[in-house]
Amino acid sequence: MSGESKHEFYEQLKITPPRCLAKLSVKVADLPVHFDNSPKSTWRLACGQCGEQAGFLLGHSFQKLDPTYVGRLIFVSPLAFKCSKCHTSAELLDTDLHGYHNELSLLEGDEPCGTKYRGDGEREEYLCSSCQNISFRLIVSFVYWPDAIEEILELFDELCSQAPLKEFFSLFLCYASCTTCDALSEPTDFGKL
Numbered sequence: 001m002s003g004e005s006k007h008e009f010y011e012q013l014k015i016t017p018p019r020c021l022a023k024l025s026v027k028v029a030d031l032p033v034h035f036d037n038s039p040k041s042t043w044r045l046a047c048g049q050c051g052e053q054a055g056f057l058l059g060h061s062f063q064k065l066d067p068t069y070v071g072r073l074i075f076v077s078p079l080a081f082k083c084s085k086c087h088t089s090a091e092l093l094d095t096d097l098h099g100y101h102n103e104l105s106l107l108e109g110d111e112p113c114g115t116k117y118r119g120d121g122e123r124e125e126y127l128c129s130s131c132q133n134i135s136f137r138l139i140v141s142f143v144y145w146p147d148a149i150e151e152i153l154e155l156f157d158e159l160c161s162q163a164p165l166k167e168f169f170s171l172f173l174c175y176a177s178c179t180t181c182d183a184l185s186e187p188t189d190f191g192k193l
């Protein structure tokens with residue numbers, strides 16, 4: 001890929017959400033805190049039904065899966081956003097289905113298999129550590145590592161024109177802004193996907 005088409009590709013990525021956001025209404029946003037200079041797409045989430053931005057983040061507390069964990073409240077997937085107005089839930093991210101390694105498995109004809117802690121069963125609502133409120137506005141970001149993307153392009157030369165490169169994100173970031181006290185927190189910490 002030439003430098004120019006690479007640039008074009010990353011510009012396109014910024015305005016093309018990966019499929020895991022399909023059930024939500026999304027708008028291009030800025031990250032609330034600087035991350036790094038990797039190509040990324042960043043989205044403000046809203047309910048796909050009514051457009052409300054305030055909602056609950058559903059997931060599984062990492063601490064419940066690993067009782068030895070000590071630290072801030074962190075959620076693992078599957079994650080969903082539940083609208084605070086019309087109560088519609090929409091799936092947001094599943095580390096067994098989404099992200100770089102799952103997509104690679106799919107391209108290679110294998111079953112996707114997540115490598116992350118993942119919960120199952122009933123999910124809980126993420127809560128603000130400052131005021132215990134459960135309603136947030138969420139910004140999420142998908143970070144693409146150029147080396148990883150180039151590897152895909154080389155491995156799957158023929159496929160790459162159709163391959164959904166926007167699905168090959170290596171990091172997922174999530175920022176939750178509390179609708180009561182405005183505190184900003186990071187509900188997730190997935191590392192390399």
Ligand SMILES: [Zn+2]
Pocket residue numbers: 047048049050051052083084085086087088
């Ligand atoms: Zn709604």
Ligand SMILES: [Zn+2]
Pocket residue numbers: 128129130131132133178179180181182183
């Ligand atoms: Zn709060």
